[in-house]
Amino acid sequence: MSSHSQRLGVFPASGGIGGSTVKHLLPRLPARDLVFIARNPAKLDFASAAGATVRKADYDDNETLAHAFEGIETLFLISYASVEVEHRAERHRTAIDYALKSGVKYIFYGSLGLAGREDSKETVAHVMKPHLSTEKYLEECIHLYPGFNYTVVREGLYSESYDLYTAFFDPQNPVDEIKIAHDGSGPGIAWVKREELGEGTAELLRIFVQDPKGFKYRNKTVLLSGTKILSLQETVDILAKIAKKPVKIRQVSDEEFGQQPKVGPNFTYRGVDYGTVWATAFEAFRRGEASYASPLLRELLGREPEDFETTISRKDTFTL
Structure with missing residues (x-):
């Protein structure tokens, strides 16, 4: 691996957003620098065939999480699929802790496009509460882990x-x-196509990996919406x-x-x-x-969503 290339991980990498992000990352970054982690790695055979590393891990299995993020500097962490609040937020915190202990320096967190504008930290939606809790935890981690940074990517409501x-x-x-x-x-509702959320996120990750110092969304929240x-x-x-x-x-x-x-x-x-x-x-x-309709996804796609x-x-x- 050349000195300037860094390893980017996606977890979980085989769901709707994960699968689309993986598909759009492969043409954008060298496959050898990509690590895709999923509960069912067989769904990612196309990615390993392209030269990416595929690992097995499950949000509900701490033993698998303990080693899932080794060697990864930047992680796109997609939320745990559930309609609960406490268990979901706790699983996110656990995955983040394992990632940071493994040496991950930057986390992109796939949040949800509720709560209004990017700077809003309030919601009445039950489904948004574990996301806000995770966003807050990432902010706290900056002080707990020197050198750690993050970007919250609020993914709009899928069409x-x-x-x-x-x-x-x-x-x-x-x-x-x-x-x-x-x-x-x-x-x-600023409805958005799920496949395009994956594509837009992949482009955002590419921009970061190719110029981390110039990345303007460090420790910020962005919204990808229609x-x-x-x-x-x-x-x-x-x-x-x-x-x-x-x-x-x-x-x-x-x-x-x-x-x-x-x-x-x-x-x-x-x-x-x-x-x-x-x-x-x-x-x-x-x-x-x-x-709230954010223009960012259109900018990342280079076309109208x-x-x-x-x-x-x-x-x-x-x-x-």
Whole structure:
């Protein structure tokens, strides 16, 4: 390895954001400098074939985390997939601790695009709370580990995740009425295609690795989002158009939202039903937490991000 090249790791590297980031990193940086870590390394055979290092580790297995980050200077840490708060934040802290003990000097953390503008540290959304807790922990680590720095990358709400906010509406099998704890009016959501979040993040990582000293987002938070904002009503109108059927929003209480047969089971984690608490996302929308359209993703992609309707109209979107 040449003296100026440094090893960049991605963990977990085989999920939606991870997989897309890996795919877009391979053409941007030398494969020999890339380390991809996943619970199921077989999903990354294409990356090892390209010359990258692939390792096995699991957020829920400290033994694997203890050695996962060895030899890595810069790590893109993607959040633990869960709808809990405490366990999720604790897993993030544990992974960060192991990374720092292994000599990682810089962490990019894949947070979520709620809480409003980049400088906001407040949310009413249950789903955003473990992210804010992790963001705060990274800030504390600067003082605990001299020479450590970080960038928080708040990844906007995926277009493909619209079903989480529409009571699992399925355009292939549409209902007449979507019952959510919201009336559909603005402020809206700067929806963004998941694949483009991975591409934009890969470009941000490339910029950092090629000029760490000149990197302007050191110890800062950035937001990657779409550039168009749609209200929930406009979102549902597009889904209705795709479903070729009139669909209306009916505002219900948080409890009624959570008790729908499709909602509770989809938000149940380790035996606990988070369906009703998930409805705090609707209050976050009312407060404009998802309605900030940042220009950064467009700058990183060098083009306009794909709009919601185009992404959702693709047939392969429905394999969620």
